[in-house]
Amino acid sequence: MLRVEDLLFVHPGQPTEYSFSFIAEAGEVTAISGPSGSGKSTLLDLIAGFLEPRSGRITLDDIQLVPLQPEERPISLLLQSESLFEHLSAGRNIALGLPPRTSKDTTRQKVGQALAEVGLSGVEHQIAATLSGGQKQRVALARTLLRNRPVLLLDEPFSALDDETRQTIRDLVKTLTIRHRWHTILVSHHADDVEQLAQRRYRIEAGRLELY
Amino acid sequence: MVGTVSRPAMLTLPHRPFRIATAITLAAAIATLIALVLWAILAAATDSSSTSRIDIPHLLRMTTIQAGLTTVLSLAVGTALAWSLNRLRFPGRDLVVGLFASAIVTPGMVVAFGLLAIWGRNGWINQASEALFGVSIGSPAYGLSGILFAHVVLDGAFAARILLARLDAVPANRLKTGQSLALSAWQRFTLIDWPALRGSLPGIGAIIFLLAFTSFPIVLLLGGGPANQTLEVAIYAAVRQDFDLSGAVRLAATQIAVCSIVILIASALAPVPTSFGASTPPRWRDSSTARILQGLVLAIATLGFVLPLLSVLVGGVGSIGRVLAQPTFWWAAGTSLAVGSASALLTLALALALAMGRGATANGPLRTLLGMPAFAYLAVPAVVLSLGFFLLVRSLGIAPAQAAPFVVILANSLLALPFAIATLGPPLETIARGRGKLMRSLGLSGWRQFRLVELPLIGRDLGVMLALAFCFSLGDLGVIALFGTQDFQTLPLMMFRALGSYRNNDAGAIAAILLIGTILAFAGLPKLFGKIADAAR
Numbered sequence A: 001m002l003r004v005e006d007l008l009f010v011h012p013g014q015p016t017e018y019s020f021s022f023i024a025e026a027g028e029v030t031a032i033s034g035p036s037g038s039g040k041s042t043l044l045d046l047i048a049g050f051l052e053p054r055s056g057r058i059t060l061d062d063i064q065l066v067p068l069q070p071e072e073r074p075i076s077l078l079l080q081s082e083s084l085f086e087h088l089s090a091g092r093n094i095a096l097g098l099p100p101r102t103s104k105d106t107t108r109q110k111v112g113q114a115l116a117e118v119g120l121s122g123v124e125h126q127i128a129a130t131l132s133g134g135q136k137q138r139v140a141l142a143r144t145l146l147r148n149r150p151v152l153l154l155d156e157p158f159s160a161l162d163d164e165t166r167q168t169i170r171d172l173v174k175t176l177t178i179r180h181r182w183h184t185i186l187v188s189h190h191a192d193d194v195e196q197l198a199q200r201r202y203r204i205e206a207g208r209l210e211l212y
Numbered sequence B: 001m002v003g004t005v006s007r008p009a010m011l012t013l014p015h016r017p018f019r020i021a022t023a024i025t026l027a028a029a030i031a032t033l034i035a036l037v038l039w040a041i042l043a044a045a046t047d048s049s050s051t052s053r054i055d056i057p058h059l060l061r062m063t064t065i066q067a068g069l070t071t072v073l074s075l076a077v078g079t080a081l082a083w084s085l086n087r088l089r090f091p092g093r094d095l096v097v098g099l100f101a102s103a104i105v106t107p108g109m110v111v112a113f114g115l116l117a118i119w120g121r122n123g124w125i126n127q128a129s130e131a132l133f134g135v136s137i138g139s140p141a142y143g144l145s146g147i148l149f150a151h152v153v154l155d156g157a158f159a160a161r162i163l164l165a166r167l168d169a170v171p172a173n174r175l176k177t178g179q180s181l182a183l184s185a186w187q188r189f190t191l192i193d194w195p196a197l198r199g200s201l202p203g204i205g206a207i208i209f210l211l212a213f214t215s216f217p218i219v220l221l222l223g224g225g226p227a228n229q230t231l232e233v234a235i236y237a238a239v240r241q242d243f244d245l246s247g248a249v250r251l252a253a254t255q256i257a258v259c260s261i262v263i264l265i266a267s268a269l270a271p272v273p274t275s276f277g278a279s280t281p282p283r284w285r286d287s288s289t290a291r292i293l294q295g296l297v298l299a300i301a302t303l304g305f306v307l308p309l310l311s312v313l314v315g316g317v318g319s320i321g322r323v324l325a326q327p328t329f330w331w332a333a334g335t336s337l338a339v340g341s342a343s344a345l346l347t348l349a350l351a352l353a354l355a356m357g358r359g360a361t362a363n364g365p366l367r368t369l370l371g372m373p374a375f376a377y378l379a380v381p382a383v384v385l386s387l388g389f390f391l392l393v394r395s396l397g398i399a400p401a402q403a404a405p406f407v408v409i410l411a412n413s414l415l416a417l418p419f420a421i422a423t424l425g426p427p428l429e430t431i432a433r434g435r436g437k438l439m440r441s442l443g444l445s446g447w448r449q450f451r452l453v454e455l456p457l458i459g460r461d462l463g464v465m466l467a468l469a470f471c472f473s474l475g476d477l478g479v480i481a482l483f484g485t486q487d488f489q490t491l492p493l494m495m496f497r498a499l500g501s502y503r504n505n506d507a508g509a510i511a512a513i514l515l516i517g518t519i520l521a522f523a524g525l526p527k528l529f530g531k532i533a534d535a536a537r
Helices: A040-048 A090-095 A104-117 A133-147 A163-180 A191-197 B017-047 B056-087 B093-104 B108-119 B124-133 B143-168 B172-180 B185-198 B201-213 B217-222 B231-241 B245-268 B288-317 B320-324 B327-359 B364-379 B382-395 B400-434 B436-442 B446-475 B478-483 B491-500 B504-535
Strands: A002-010 A017-024 A028-033 A055-060 A075-078 A151-155 A183-187 A200-205 A208-211
Touching (some): A002 A040, A017 A028, A017 A040, A017 A200, A017 A208, A028 A163, A028 A191, A040 A075, A040 A183, A075 A133, A075 B436, A090 A104, A090 A133, A133 A163, A151 A163, A183 A191, B017 B327, B017 B364, B017 B400, B056 B093, B056 B143, B056 B201, B056 B231, B056 B288, B093 B143, B093 B504, B108 B143, B143 B201, B143 B217, B143 B288, B172 B185, B217 B231, B231 B245, B231 B478, B288 B504, B327 B364, B327 B400, B327 B446, B327 B491, B364 B400, B382 B400, B400 B436, B446 B491, B478 B491, B491 B504
Parallel strands (some): A028 A183, A075 A151
Antiparallel strands (some): A002 A017, A002 A055
């Protein structure tokens, strides 16, 4: 279980004091919603380690995450855009999820498997910039599979997608979360994303999280 | 429990202590070197008891007038040219734009020589005038008019290239609004173009003023005597011709003081933010009168820039065979290539390390510190830097001739460094800030960041930077003029010596070879590195 307890943060020069507490279970999608500027992305940055809280705890199965640097945390990220290096091929982007000295054969095999799991076989050599929005998100999810980190943070990942693709990627996220027992935390201001995906729902009001 | 807020608030930049440490070390080394050079100059100025007869106020006045006129004329020509190029669409437009972009690396000596071939006593214009009308127009290529002409040819083209980028970046929606309001050509310029340009003019003006203030080869060739000398040429004359070291040191100190003041003023003129990157403009043609004017401006500017270079090629090609038969040519060409390559590689290493280190930190004072080496050239121009090195190696008991190769390579690198950092810094910053979160969350090592992310994206910029540094070094006369010997000379110095001994044909051939070398390097290196970067993807 991922547990966030009394996580306190203030942006320098701003009056709002954020205080976040919530839990996210393995194999579940936990949604965080709220209006623009309410602090949703701030919460994700705190969990990912891009912001340092004033106080509070983040634990994953009783392991403290706050002292860890962002790259040391057991976390994968999927953003609204720029989750990929657009100048690299899809295969190279996915291979970044593997340890640096992985052999070529193993890399090729694992990239192929990951792409097959997200339903996108055969695009290994395609430059990421030429992929559609939905394909890019699938490639980013394929990389997440190879990284094999237990926490997946999704920051408005479906916002740039059309309705049909949005539904497909949502289903994929749900399937992968259950299959790999990820603790998936979804930040979105779209009610239908939250309703369709999340088993546990929180809303940010005045810097605090409320279960609803 | 939680740690204290000792780290910066946002931790999206990848953790790169090695990059930061390397950059700090290099910045400190460069600062120490510059400090030593300045110390050598000031110590010599303080120790010197001999009286110099150099009239510094006169030199300062003349240099300022020349640089001021150059700045005003270059900005006017650059603005008119950018306006014309922004409006006109014709086959070969990209080639013309590329031609003006090459002005920054075209050796001043070559342009000056070309101007003499066109406007000199035996130049094309005089020959045509005498043949057609039986009268000579004299020799306007010498003196203040010649210096201004040469400077405006180079600096006007330089300004035009930057200003054109500003005009090309005007948002398409603004143009659509203007077009729907049926703005006249004048209204379009004042309401849309001018706001996009004016923020850049003070900065470009300051750079042009400094370039003209510190101009060396053009003034040396076209100055026509002491009346039009700049401080740089006076320093060279004091050291090499009059052996007046005390005068040279006083001149160098004056030069540094003036350049520093101009830099301070220029840095206070904060640029007005404008849009960047080319927009997709709607098809909006100005009135036919305006288009005729634009065509005229473009034709005159292109002729003004191309004719001197063309005359160098036409005049020089015939004598190339004779020059190639001289062993001294091959020795000088080899030296130029070796010095150019070595200083370009050194510049690359320094610029990459400094820009990467700067991009890896969010610490404001540290970022300022790591940006400082870029100002070395502006505060301490070529001849002054050479004089400082000359005094420094002499005070260390080393013969200047022995130190010459190292000093010339190092000095040329330092001179190219601000341009190299200006080329590599922004894309590296953009990568670090734009993709930092992703790189950090993936735990990319510094090497993987360079190989997979930075190298493919900045490959062409690396080529541009190497081409700039190589061409600067290839065309340099300021540094080599003080350190050159019979055994250690580059092509520009060999050309200068050929002119001094009235071997104009040899000088013309060398100028043509320098021009061809510059064009090849400037056009070829960015493409080559673009391909290398593509292969890294």
